[in-house]
Amino acid sequence: MMYPDPSSVSRVCSIGAGPIGGGWTAHFLARGYDVTAYVHDMAEREALMAIVETAWVSLTALGLAKGASLDRLTVTDDLDEAVKGADFIQESAPERPEIKQALYERLGQIVPEHVVIASSTSGMTMTEIAARCPSPARCVIGHPFNPPYLLPLVEIIGGERTDPAAVDWAVAFYEQAGKAPLKMKKEVPGFVATRLQEALWREALHMVANGEATPEDIDIALKNGPAPRMVVQGQCMAFHVACGEGGMATNLDQFGPALKWPWTRLEAPELTQELRDRMVEGCNAMAGTRHFTEMAAERDAKIVAVLKAVRGDA
Amino acid sequence: MMYPDPSSVSRVCSIGAGPIGGGWTAHFLARGYDVTAYVHDMAEREALMAIVETAWVSLTALGLAKGASLDRLTVTDDLDEAVKGADFIQESAPERPEIKQALYERLGQIVPEHVVIASSTSGMTMTEIAARCPSPARCVIGHPFNPPYLLPLVEIIGGERTDPAAVDWAVAFYEQAGKAPLKMKKEVPGFVATRLQEALWREALHMVANGEATPEDIDIALKNGPAPRMVVQGQCMAFHVACGEGGMATNLDQFGPALKWPWTRLEAPELTQELRDRMVEGCNAMAGTRHFTEMAAERDAKIVAVLKAVRGDA
Structure with missing residues (x-):
């Protein structure tokens, strides 16, 4: 499969109305893309817009790309409509296997195979997510760090049936889109950043459990x-x-x-x-x-x- | 023992010509104190001054206290001269028990008992350091985070014979002197900050050992x-x-x-x-x-x- 030049991407589809999906929507808008946001139900539109507008304050302070505008956002609850014309899809649906698998089965049918689909999942593998997807080669994990509109890290890895070229494409695209991509060497629970943070966090809990420090002590120590x-x-x-x-x-x-x-x-x-x-x-x-x-x-x-x-x- | 008001401190004695002692010297000068730096040998003066001058660039950028000046530094290899008139002593001598114990034995004889002496030690307890000190009540640990001229944290704890009032005085003084003091609840190896950092560090080494990440991956993940x-x-x-x-x-x-x-x-x-x-x-x-x-x-x-x-x- 030949994937298009990452710099040719003009429209991104962001799936999900939660803090991760909303954060991605805001990020891509700020980088000057047209964005179609898919929400499961139009009743979620308001919550999504609140997240996008909160994020916009920070993104504006960091500097918007030329032409970036909230006016370039379309929100829809029609999945076919949402993916139409999208050059890249960022999926941040709920972290439940049956939801993700059904979604990727459908996306695999309606999205052209040269369009890379990236999942924000923090707890599943792409092998599992794309189990029923008819075109899993272009499916990758693109795992952000919360809040995704602010923290640049995106950890990237494919599943067993992912084309390595799709992984490389995602790395290049995220870089182009103003993120700090990290191509994972292996599937490892927690990826790199969260594992490191978790080690520190468990030690912090040990210290509080042993009466060696209070939560405030932990934070004073870390910040200073x-x-x-x-x-x-x-x-x-x-x-x-x-x-x-x-x-x-x-x-x-x-x-x-x-x-x-x-x-x-x-x-x-x-x-x-x-x-x-x-x-x-x-x-x-x-x-x-x-x-x-x-x-x-x-x-x-x-x-x-x-x-x-x-x-x-x- | 009545300790003087921390805000009345005007002269600090900093013992040690290494990166920690030199860093402390620069910090106290930047906060507007008169500083006497004790070096074991005048041949160390040049190395000390190099550290102080490097630190001064950053300290100036952060903002100097009124009247702060490198001209208010005196360097001497005469310990009696060094402690004369000092209202506080920060000790950053080599981390060897015999050196620290001999030093505290002597300091205990020549420094008035209302003057608090704080050790920068990262690996010893004050009980051990002050073993031969005739006036251990005013001896505390005031452990900085490297580089000490930049990072605000100071972790504070006494030994078995330390007066709790001396610990509280040190907390108040460091605060006054522009640091972020953390009064430790218990003696714990590595204090709070280094323990937390060490947990993260060990996990990082595990990831590199397992081929899950390179050192560069680790740093990209943390920074972003x-x-x-x-x-x-x-x-x-x-x-x-x-x-x-x-x-x-x-x-x-x-x-x-x-x-x-x-x-x-x-x-x-x-x-x-x-x-x-x-x-x-x-x-x-x-x-x-x-x-x-x-x-x-x-x-x-x-x-x-x-x-x-x-x-x-x-």
Whole structure:
């Protein structure tokens, strides 16, 4: 199957009137697309519009694409009408297998096969969702992070019957559409971002359960400690740059034994040579030719901007 | 012991020429204090000044206190000279028990007992550090988050022989000095912030070890997903507000079973009624009288500012 150039997409169909579907609708409108929003029942239109209008405030502040307008939104409860002329479909229907499977069976019949269909699902696999779809090759997961109109991440993966070219197309399209796409290496429950967040969250619950911290303590610690750096560098590059000349290699070779310390109730992985090398090589690749002092200065400047933004004088 | 009013502090002694000691020196100078920096050897002066000057760029961008100046720094390798006239001492000596214990033995002799001494230690307890100190009541841990000139968090706890009033004084002083103090409920390895970060870090290492993600994937996921929200709300309030009207109660009552899902390799705590209530009450207390829509709007506005800050147009 030949998929059209991602830059040629002009109309997007967004299925679903909840916070995820509404968030996607607002995002695509803000990026200058024509959007048809499918709602199960026209009674949901008002709720959808409330979400879109709330999101529009932030999207306007972030900067709208040329020609972007709420006037380019059409809302319908007719699925055939909704997908007509759409160059891409973002599906955010309820997270129930029977609903998704029936929907993809129908979409597979009425949507041309060169149109990629992406599901916002956070808990199902595309293999399961597209079980009854007659044209599963173009079906992928495009999982946003809430709220989807604000946070750029989209985690992308296909199912067993997905064409790898459809996955690559989705990555290219989301990039074009102003998102930060992450092509998943494997199906893994929770994807990447939610798994990482969940590890932190479980530790937070342990601390509250043990009387070591209150919820307020947890939030004070995160907002004033790791988070301002994490938003600027992620965690791998944060450690890489913090270790100076030696980078991630120093971090792992010197502090590796600390993985055995009972910090957190999470069992630590074995720090094999292979794991060490993957971490070191990954960080070196991200650093490229930049010296750590250059990266540290860039980090500092951005943390300053983030702190000013958070305290409200940006 | 009566400790002086934290607002009366005018001279701070910062012990240590490394990134932590140097970072503290820069921070206190930026907040308008006179600072005496103790270095073990005058040969370390140059390295210390390099750290202070690097930090000064960021501190200036964040806004200096009235009268703040690098000219108000004195560097000495004479400990008696260093502590003379100091109203507060921040100790960031090497993390070796014999060094810290000898230092606190001497400080306990030469520093008036109403002067609080805080250690930046990340791995020792104050009980251990002050083992040989003749006046341990005023000795506390004041553990910063790296880099200490930028990240506001300071985690505070005493040892077995610490006067609780000295802990409270340190909390009040750090607040006065522009930090975000967190008074620890219990001695816990890794304190609060580093434990939470470590849980996330271990999960990240597991994902890389299993070929589920590269270090770059980890960083893309964090920077574009959880981090922009975490810096604005922490994790407890992020979930509280995301669950709308129902808040944290909905989060735990509805998604509680998800704690048993194999998301992350971290064993989940038992979601007892007590834990549930602590989480819910903690979030309600933080929310105060604010409606969730108000908090969500504030979150969105700040995430917008953070995203603009990170991409460089703040």
